[in-house]
Amino acid sequence: MTLISADGTILRMPRSEPTALTLLRRTHEAQVVELLRRLGALSRAELGRRTGLSRTALSSITGSLIGRGVVVTAPAAPARGTRGRGRPVDLLRLNPAIGRCAGVDLGRGRVRAVVSNAAHEIIGSESRPYPRRTSWEERTAIALELLDTVLGGGSDGLEGIGIGLYGPVGPATERASAAVRLFGERYGVPVLVDNNTRLAALAEAVHGAGAGTRHSVYVRLSHGVGGGLVVDGRLLRGASGAAGEIGHVPADPRGPRCHCGGRGCLELYASLPAVEAAGGLGDDAAVERAGRLTGQVLAGLCNTLDPELIVVGGELAGCGERLLAPLEAELRARALPAVRQGLRITAERLGDSGGALGAIALVRQESPAPRLARQPYPAAAGTGCTGPVVSG
Amino acid sequence: MTLISADGTILRMPRSEPTALTLLRRTHEAQVVELLRRLGALSRAELGRRTGLSRTALSSITGSLIGRGVVVTAPAAPARGTRGRGRPVDLLRLNPAIGRCAGVDLGRGRVRAVVSNAAHEIIGSESRPYPRRTSWEERTAIALELLDTVLGGGSDGLEGIGIGLYGPVGPATERASAAVRLFGERYGVPVLVDNNTRLAALAEAVHGAGAGTRHSVYVRLSHGVGGGLVVDGRLLRGASGAAGEIGHVPADPRGPRCHCGGRGCLELYASLPAVEAAGGLGDDAAVERAGRLTGQVLAGLCNTLDPELIVVGGELAGCGERLLAPLEAELRARALPAVRQGLRITAERLGDSGGALGAIALVRQESPAPRLARQPYPAAAGTGCTGPVVSG
Ligand SMILES: [Zn+2]
Ligand SMILES: [Zn+2]
Numbered sequence: 001m002t003l004i005s006a007d008g009t010i011l012r013m014p015r016s017e018p019t020a021l022t023l024l025r026r027t028h029e030a031q032v033v034e035l036l037r038r039l040g041a042l043s044r045a046e047l048g049r050r051t052g053l054s055r056t057a058l059s060s061i062t063g064s065l066i067g068r069g070v071v072v073t074a075p076a077a078p079a080r081g082t083r084g085r086g087r088p089v090d091l092l093r094l095n096p097a098i099g100r101c102a103g104v105d106l107g108r109g110r111v112r113a114v115v116s117n118a119a120h121e122i123i124g125s126e127s128r129p130y131p132r133r134t135s136w137e138e139r140t141a142i143a144l145e146l147l148d149t150v151l152g153g154g155s156d157g158l159e160g161i162g163i164g165l166y167g168p169v170g171p172a173t174e175r176a177s178a179a180v181r182l183f184g185e186r187y188g189v190p191v192l193v194d195n196n197t198r199l200a201a202l203a204e205a206v207h208g209a210g211a212g213t214r215h216s217v218y219v220r221l222s223h224g225v226g227g228g229l230v231v232d233g234r235l236l237r238g239a240s241g242a243a244g245e246i247g248h249v250p251a252d253p254r255g256p257r258c259h260c261g262g263r264g265c266l267e268l269y270a271s272l273p274a275v276e277a278a279g280g281l282g283d284d285a286a287v288e289r290a291g292r293l294t295g296q297v298l299a300g301l302c303n304t305l306d307p308e309l310i311v312v313g314g315e316l317a318g319c320g321e322r323l324l325a326p327l328e329a330e331l332r333a334r335a336l337p338a339v340r341q342g343l344r345i346t347a348e349r350l351g352d353s354g355g356a357l358g359a360i361a362l363v364r365q366e367s368p369a370p371r372l373a374r375q376p377y378p379a380a381a382g383t384g385c386t387g388p389v390v391s392g
Numbered sequence: 393m394t395l396i397s398a399d400g401t402i403l404r405m406p407r408s409e410p411t412a413l414t415l416l417r418r419t420h421e422a423q424v425v426e427l428l429r430r431l432g433a434l435s436r437a438e439l440g441r442r443t444g445l446s447r448t449a450l451s452s453i454t455g456s457l458i459g460r461g462v463v464v465t466a467p468a469a470p471a472r473g474t475r476g477r478g479r480p481v482d483l484l485r486l487n488p489a490i491g492r493c494a495g496v497d498l499g500r501g502r503v504r505a506v507v508s509n510a511a512h513e514i515i516g517s518e519s520r521p522y523p524r525r526t527s528w529e530e531r532t533a534i535a536l537e538l539l540d541t542v543l544g545g546g547s548d549g550l551e552g553i554g555i556g557l558y559g560p561v562g563p564a565t566e567r568a569s570a571a572v573r574l575f576g577e578r579y580g581v582p583v584l585v586d587n588n589t590r591l592a593a594l595a596e597a598v599h600g601a602g603a604g605t606r607h608s609v610y611v612r613l614s615h616g617v618g619g620g621l622v623v624d625g626r627l628l629r630g631a632s633g634a635a636g637e638i639g640h641v642p643a644d645p646r647g648p649r650c651h652c653g654g655r656g657c658l659e660l661y662a663s664l665p666a667v668e669a670a671g672g673l674g675d676d677a678a679v680e681r682a683g684r685l686t687g688q689v690l691a692g693l694c695n696t697l698d699p700e701l702i703v704v705g706g707e708l709a710g711c712g713e714r715l716l717a718p719l720e721a722e723l724r725a726r727a728l729p730a731v732r733q734g735l736r737i738t739a740e741r742l743g744d745s746g747g748a749l750g751a752i753a754l755v756r757q758e759s760p761a762p763r764l765a766r767q768p769y770p771a772a773a774g775t776g777c778t779g780p781v782v783s784g
Contacts, residue, residue: 238698
């Protein structure tokens with residue numbers, strides 16, 4: 001298409017490039033799709049407010065998206081007390097049959113695969129335990145089998161796969177590259193990999209205890225002590241991919257040597273084995289000490305990071321107030337007034353599913369070009385994602 | 393302007409809105425300006441690579457920018473060994489006479505004002521001490537006077553002002569709002585305010601010891617112990633604006649009470665008064681202890697944040713290796729292998745000017761709509777900046 005301005009000038013566009021108007025319309029469409037993708041279901045009025053598009057422009061865009069099956073409409077539940085007065089308002093949402101995302105958590109003792117649709121509904125979830133001595137090849141084979149099951153035998157409408165791995169995951173982690181290759185070749189979609197505890201931090205921040213927060217710290221008290229930091233809504237990975245290792249901050253700088261090389265690391269006092277050695281999860285004093293020292297380490301971290309929320313997860317979080325009360329007391333006694341004032345401390349909500357749900361959240365957050373928004377156009381050059389390890 | 397497509401359809405654009413082509417061209421212009429603004433001077437080839445624009449499109453855009461005086465050309469120094477062979481390559485840069493940015497550091501004991509031009513050259517810098525008992529009104533009056541002097545009597549071509557304040561600076565800090573009002577009304581440009589130690593962290597990350605890094609930690613050992621975190625190239629502020637308070641991370645959890653309410657905070661061992669009480673800056677043991685405990689606290693922080701660089705500033709950094717060697721030894725002994733592997737530790741480069749230079753860096757980084765790119769167009773609605781405290 002050649003554009004001619006009203007004054008007669010011919011504005012040539014190179015044949016292979018889209019016209020300016022097409023580009024602008026694409027941008028607006030992508031905005032609408034991105035909002036529905038992030039927020040689930042919205043009314044036309046809400047979409048108008050959030051995009052700033054005129055009613056006419058928005059109506060043309062939503063009309064086209066509905067026509068192409070990318071967006072569907074559903075009547076909203078009537079507001080209380082309106083009882084039939086006024087027209088029912090239609091909500092727009094992404095077609096649940098497209099825009100699927102998969103999350104796979106390859107944990108130490110089990111694999112979990114979860115698939116959600118574009119409307120953010122979980123449409124399948126399976127988990128299978130394996131013995132700790134299971135090889136990497138066997139683990140990934142089980143994961144692929146499980147994902148096939150949850151996907152229902154096909155990768156139609158699949159946007160991407162997020163994978164959580166136990167242990168450190170950085171740009172140079174071999175298992176990460178192997179997973180990207182394996183899953184990317186099998187399903188032909190972008191694959192993003194991260195540490196599964198860090199992904200649980202993201203899942204809690206997006207869907208769980210921290211929904212609506214921008215800055216949160218997740219600490220997981222389990223066989224080891226790990227965690228994840230969400231800064232300004234995004235996962236902090238660090239220079240080598242090791243960010244979040246709260247377990248190796250010293251709780252007692254003169255304490256015993258830790259396997260990491262440090263001294264008196266939090267993991268030596270607040271992990272499951274440490275609490276079991278000190279009396280077990282039923283022993284109030286052992287749990288109290290774990291909570292207190294976790295609170296102490298978190299105080300230092302909070303004074304530097306100034307988060308709005310601490311989410312405590314892992315088996316120890318199951319001790320409830322016996323753990324959380326001393327943790328919170330110690331944290332509040334040691335944190336700066338400005339820092340503790342707005343700070344909330346809570347147990348995790350998503351439990352065992354956090355890693356897989358966080359893997360999905362990672363794909364939805366970092367995969368920059370959702371296929372469903374691209375669908376009616378020729379494929380864009382390159383499918384670069386911003387995650388740590390990626391294939392297209 | 394009404395656009396008519398080649399097939400005769402009239403594509404109406406609302407009168408008050410710019411056309412799609414204008415919008416697209418603005419986006420491309422803004423890209424070019426933003427690249428030159430961030431990177432200083434670039435060849436046309438380099439601009440083409442970085443923007444992805446065709447040679448024709450780029451030439452039309454740079455031609456217009458040069459015509460409007462936004463961009464100027466200058467021959468690049470000939471490469472070694474080419475001695476006159478080939479055409480000399482012109483570099484494009486922003487016109488140094490426009491796009492000025494001011495940084496003001498309202499410190500405890502002195503004010504500093506620095507002005508840089510669009511080519512990132514410092515074109516003026518002044519500082520003036522004041523007694524510690526000087527009132528807020530007097531301090532700001534001195535700052536305004538100093539800034540007038542450095543600006544050379546006019547705010548022509550001024551893009552914005554960054555202001556560094558001592559003490560905690562968050563969204564609710566009254567002094568910050570007062571400074572925004574005062575400087576905003578006087579100069580009629582966007583004003584961004586942040587804590588001056590945090591701004592020094594940004595300055596070191598952008599122009600100083602950390603130039604080229606994405607993740608760095610700045611620690612300032614002075615009358616107090618403070619710092620700043622740069623995560624993915626941006627300053628971390630935290631939920632209440634308190635992020636970076638490294639001085640109140642415990643170095644000895646069972647140590648004496650600190651004024652902050654905590655126990656055994658780093659500031660009790662590694663601040664200037666603490667070292668002076670323990671023997672002074674000339675006393676090797678006192679300096680060594682400060683370095684060692686700073687390294688210990690940084691190890692915990694690094695294990696969670698995984699930065700690539702630690703920058704040490706403040707009066708104690710002047711002790712050089714007597715401080716840095718024990719700091720680095722302790723840090724490396726306690727940090728996780730993955731974390732310490734890529735980690736570099738160095739003294740600050742910008743010294744006393746860090747706060748003011750960081751204030752400029754903040755304006756260049758966070759002020760989203762540089763005036764010089766907007767110049768030929770009607771003023772955009774709103775001048776919202778993303779900094780913590782802002783006025784237009
Ligand atoms: Zn350790
Ligand atoms: Zn303190």
